[in-house]
Amino acid sequence: MNIIKKRKIFYGISLIIIIVGLIMMGTRGLNYGIDFVGGTSLQIKIGKALTVEQAREIMDKFDKEASIIHVGNARDEIIIKSNKDFSNNEIDDIVNEFVDEFDIEQKEFQSEKFESTMGDEIKRKALISSLIAAFGMLIYITWRFRLNFAVAAIIALLHDILIMLSVYAIFGIPANSAFIAAILTILGYSINDTIVIFDRIREESRINSKRSIEDIINHSIKKSLARTINTSLTTLIAVVVLYIIGVEAVKVLALPLIFGIIAGTYSSLFIASPIWWRLEGR
Amino acid sequence: MKIKKLILFLLIVAIVISAAFVSLRGIEIGKLKVTRIKDSIDLGLDLAGGVYVTLEAETDLQGAELQKTMDQAIIVINRRIDGLGVAEPNIVKEGSKRIGIELAGVDNPQEAIDMIGKTAQLQFIDPDGKEVVSGKNIKVSEARFQKTDFGETPVVALEFDKDGSKKFAEATRELSVKEIPEDKIIYIVLDGEIISAPIVEETISDGKGVISGEFTIEEASGLANLIRAGALPVEMKTLQSRSIGPSLGLEAYERSIKAGGIAILIIFLFMLIYYKIPGMVADIGLAIYTLIVLYSMKLLGVKLTLPGIAGLILSIGMAVDANVLIFERIKEEMRNGKSIRASIDHGFKRALASVLDSNITTLIAGVVLYYFGIGPIKGFGVTLILGIIASMITSVFITKYLLRLTIDMIDTHNTRLYGA
Numbered sequence: 001m002n003i004i005k006k007r008k009i010f011y012g013i014s015l016i017i018i019i020v021g022l023i024m025m026g027t028r029g030l031n032y033g034i035d036f037v038g039g040t041s042l043q044i045k046i047g048k049a050l051t052v053e054q055a056r057e058i059m060d061k062f063d064k065e066a067s068i069i070h071v072g073n074a075r076d077e078i079i080i081k082s083n084k085d086f087s088n089n090e091i092d093d094i095v096n097e098f099v100d101e102f103d104i105e106q107k108e109f110q111s112e113k114f115e116s117t118m119g120d121e122i123k124r125k126a127l128i129s130s131l132i133a134a135f136g137m138l139i140y141i142t143w144r145f146r147l148n149f150a151v152a153a154i155i156a157l158l159h160d161i162l163i164m165l166s167v168y169a170i171f172g173i174p175a176n177s178a179f180i181a182a183i184l185t186i187l188g189y190s191i192n193d194t195i196v197i198f199d200r201i202r203e204e205s206r207i208n209s210k211r212s213i214e215d216i217i218n219h220s221i222k223k224s225l226a227r228t229i230n231t232s233l234t235t236l237i238a239v240v241v242l243y244i245i246g247v248e249a250v251k252v253l254a255l256p257l258i259f260g261i262i263a264g265t266y267s268s269l270f271i272a273s274p275i276w277w278r279l280e281g282r
Numbered sequence: 283m284k285i286k287k288l289i290l291f292l293l294i295v296a297i298v299i300s301a302a303f304v305s306l307r308g309i310e311i312g313k314l315k316v317t318r319i320k321d322s323i324d325l326g327l328d329l330a331g332g333v334y335v336t337l338e339a340e341t342d343l344q345g346a347e348l349q350k351t352m353d354q355a356i357i358v359i360n361r362r363i364d365g366l367g368v369a370e371p372n373i374v375k376e377g378s379k380r381i382g383i384e385l386a387g388v389d390n391p392q393e394a395i396d397m398i399g400k401t402a403q404l405q406f407i408d409p410d411g412k413e414v415v416s417g418k419n420i421k422v423s424e425a426r427f428q429k430t431d432f433g434e435t436p437v438v439a440l441e442f443d444k445d446g447s448k449k450f451a452e453a454t455r456e457l458s459v460k461e462i463p464e465d466k467i468i469y470i471v472l473d474g475e476i477i478s479a480p481i482v483e484e485t486i487s488d489g490k491g492v493i494s495g496e497f498t499i500e501e502a503s504g505l506a507n508l509i510r511a512g513a514l515p516v517e518m519k520t521l522q523s524r525s526i527g528p529s530l531g532l533e534a535y536e537r538s539i540k541a542g543g544i545a546i547l548i549i550f551l552f553m554l555i556y557y558k559i560p561g562m563v564a565d566i567g568l569a570i571y572t573l574i575v576l577y578s579m580k581l582l583g584v585k586l587t588l589p590g591i592a593g594l595i596l597s598i599g600m601a602v603d604a605n606v607l608i609f610e611r612i613k614e615e616m617r618n619g620k621s622i623r624a625s626i627d628h629g630f631k632r633a634l635a636s637v638l639d640s641n642i643t644t645l646i647a648g649v650v651l652y653y654f655g656i657g658p659i660k661g662f663g664v665t666l667i668l669g670i671i672a673s674m675i676t677s678v679f680i681t682k683y684l685l686r687l688t689i690d691m692i693d694t695h696n697t698r699l700y701g702a
Contacts, residue, residue, distance in 0.1 A: 110531075
């Protein structure tokens with residue numbers, strides 16, 4: 001396995017995804033969730049199966065643009081998302097319409113309302129936190145390794161974030177605050193993977209300083225491969241199970257984590273080391 | 283020697299299993315009662331059900347004045363919530379202009395949200411538009427039934443303070459002698475909205491007044507509570523509000539526990555099949571790890587939220603990492619022809635730097651997430667931080683100790699049992 005030799009293929013795969021993603025972001029924009037753009041989310045437990053059309057009929061009285069999706073396998077629970085800022089009375093009215101229409105005995109619902117100003121703030125905070133985290137990591141890795149390792153690791157992180165954003169842009173998945181949390185988590189997760197490989201490179205170059213850097217990198221990745229795959233696999237299992245079984249609030253967190261873990265593993269194996277190799281002046 | 287080690291090992295396994303059992307099922311021996319962890323850990327609102335509101339003051343005030351206004355606002359909100367009879371409300375100032383409010387177990391969440399954010403500026407206004415008395419002059423305010431022509435109807439009974447009584451007496455004296463009914467009206471206005479417009483027929487000098495309208499008793503007592511608590515010193519905008527029905531929260535909790543259980547089970551099996559004896563040791567370590575995280579959350583009073591559960595399950599996946607790192611190193615050492623014992627010692631030593639470095643960098647992210655995170659993201663950060671620390675402790679100390687114990691115990695040269 002020669003990672004360095006095939007680096008252009010690996011770069012290419014990532015670049016294609018990122019470029020398509022950026023184009024989509026530029027033309028269509030990210031599909032922001034209502035906690036970013038402001039609006040109301042309402043989850044109602046109906047207790048019996050209903051179709052989206054039935055729900056739409058009721059919702060048309062309040063907001064024709066509202067999105068309605070099912071949750072739960074029994075299709076007896078719905079989530080309504082509207083960009084309108086419904087008053088609490090209106091929320092009550094909506095719920096009562098459903099209660100009347102479907103003879104619901106126990107009124108059971110949850111609602112969330114957001115002002116659009118919160119979205120900008122979350123985005124700003126996320127950006128600041130990522131920068132601070134990246135800076136902290138940069139210092140730590142420079143101290144423990146060397147600056148070039150730190151820079152390569154941070155570039156790999158940037159790659160992961162861009163891939164996650166791209167996937168969201170390409171598929172038009174609503175990006176919300178859970179997505180931001182996932183990005184921040186992946187920052188922590190992916191760096192972990194990268195450091196393990198860098199640690200191996202550091203060790204191998206100490207043991208055998210005569211070998212070429214290319215050799216050392218390939219050898220180190222080969223040696224770390226089983227570990228990287230096993231760790232990613234166990235983590236991925238955990239997150240996929242969460243996605244399959246979890247409720248909506250967990251799913252929106254698990255989905256970006258799945259993409260992030262895959263991107264993070266990929267970048268640790270195929271992006272970080274070639275970039276370090278480049279930085280070392282080869 | 284071997285027997286001793288075996289007994290020790292089995293003892294540890296037995297302790298871990300019974301601890302896990304107790305945490306899953308709870309136990310009751312005589313007076314000693316340990317409830318299962320599922321029921322004893324504090325749940326966040328998204329799991330327990332309740333209301334979450336973020337209010338922002340609409341004001342240009344700054345510095346000490348803003349601080350004072352916000353403190354007053356918090357006092358008023360506290361009083362209102364007291365009136366709702368909510369146990370353990372959580373009211374915190376967020377930043378300089380915001381107030382975050384968490385209420386668990388509210389019967390009517392929408393109403394609570396409405397009530398918390400209301401300015402509740404109560405005014406009595408004469409027909410000329412002059413303020414006679416305001417909410418500040420009110421000493422007592424309570425919901426009551428009053429006999430009217432239509433039978434008993436709920437009203438809000440008010441009692442003014444000295445100053446208010448005087449002003450009210452004066453105003454009613456003036457109004458009562460007016461000729462045209464329109465001139466005799468005193469308007470009771472809440473946040474700019476007329477809620478009642480009684481006609482004054484006589485001077486009211488006892489400092490008592492009544493707001494009657496078409497109230498239900500709930501509405502009357504809600505209004506009485508608002509007036510009692512007083513007006514907010516500043517208008518508040520609801521930035522974000524969330525209300526979760528209790529059974530939906532419970533369902534989310536149950537499903538998350540199920541997801542966690544299945545994820546842990548799969549990871550356990552994977553480790554056991556792939557790494558054999560070390561895998562079994564890692565599984566024991568993971569069980570200890572999970573217990574440490576859960577009980578430290580309980581001890582630290584960290585509330586478990588949905589993102590928190592996700593963080594926890596993710597961290598279990600990641601906790602395996604330290605073990606995998608170490609085991610892969612051990613396998614390598616064995617492949618290089620070292621004995622099992624030497625391989626374990628060397629493997630641990632050589633993996634240590636990478637375990638530390640990789641976890642500390644992740645920890646940096648976790649701390650930033652916790653420190654700068656908003657709402658639920660914070661909960662995610664907490665479990666991530668706890669998880670990383672616990673995972674380092676279990677993998678570096680406990681797994682190592684147990685693994686050594688197994689070699690003393692079975693004394694084999696079959697490296698396959700160790701996953702090679």
